[in-house]
Amino acid sequence: MWKLGKMAMVSALALSFTSTAVKAQDKTAYVNLMAVLEGTAEGKATVAKLKKEGKAKEDEFKQRMSVLQAKYQQFQSRAKMMKEEKAAAQMQQLQKEEQELKILAMQYQNEFQKKQADALSQFQQKVANVIEAVAKREGVRWVFRQEVLLYGPPGMDLTSQVIREYDKRFKTKGGSRKKGK
Numbered sequence: 001m002w003k004l005g006k007m008a009m010v011s012a013l014a015l016s017f018t019s020t021a022v023k024a025q026d027k028t029a030y031v032n033l034m035a036v037l038e039g040t041a042e043g044k045a046t047v048a049k050l051k052k053e054g055k056a057k058e059d060e061f062k063q064r065m066s067v068l069q070a071k072y073q074q075f076q077s078r079a080k081m082m083k084e085e086k087a088a089a090q091m092q093q094l095q096k097e098e099q100e101l102k103i104l105a106m107q108y109q110n111e112f113q114k115k116q117a118d119a120l121s122q123f124q125q126k127v128a129n130v131i132e133a134v135a136k137r138e139g140v141r142w143v144f145r146q147e148v149l150l151y152g153p154p155g156m157d158l159t160s161q162v163i164r165e166y167d168k169r170f171k172t173k174g175g176s177r178k179k180g181k
Helices: 003-023 035-041 041-079 084-138 159-169
Strands: 028-031 144-145 170-173 178-179
Touching: 028 084, 035 041, 035 159, 041 084, 041 159, 084 144, 084 159, 144 178, 159 170
Parallel strands: 028 144
Antiparallel strands: 170 178
16 A cells, blocks of 8 residues: 555655646747737838828828719709709719719728738748747747737847847848848
8 A cells, every 4th residue: 555655655756846847848938910910120120111101092092082072062043043853963973973083982991901911911921930940949839929818028028139039031122022031
């Protein structure tokens, strides 16, 4: 009985040492992906390009909307002097143009969202490789997105290291992306 208890105690101690060794190897860290996007040269360029394109489409839409509003105002000032059939036809034409403008706005929004998703997807694929390299170099087995953590010690934040490594690997010159190394 004593031997059985002693073996159980030795087994429990061996398991606790093994468990501690495994825990030491399972070092975890986290990365703030939005900070990586905003902190890398390529990420800043990508965000700036998307904002510029979005602003251009928004300006174009506003200009078209102003033209339509001017047409409505012109119609309202002249509608009382028009024959009923002509007024109805012009109103129908204005409503058609307004509907087309709404459709155009949705198309612009969809195009922008697709461009944004494509750009971010390409960026994230590159970032994943950089995160893996930094994690291996730092002896980290698990890397989580900071956005899903409730708490993480500052010493386990790899964000700045990922930004530096990313900029080192992927240098941008004149908008073209070149892989360094």
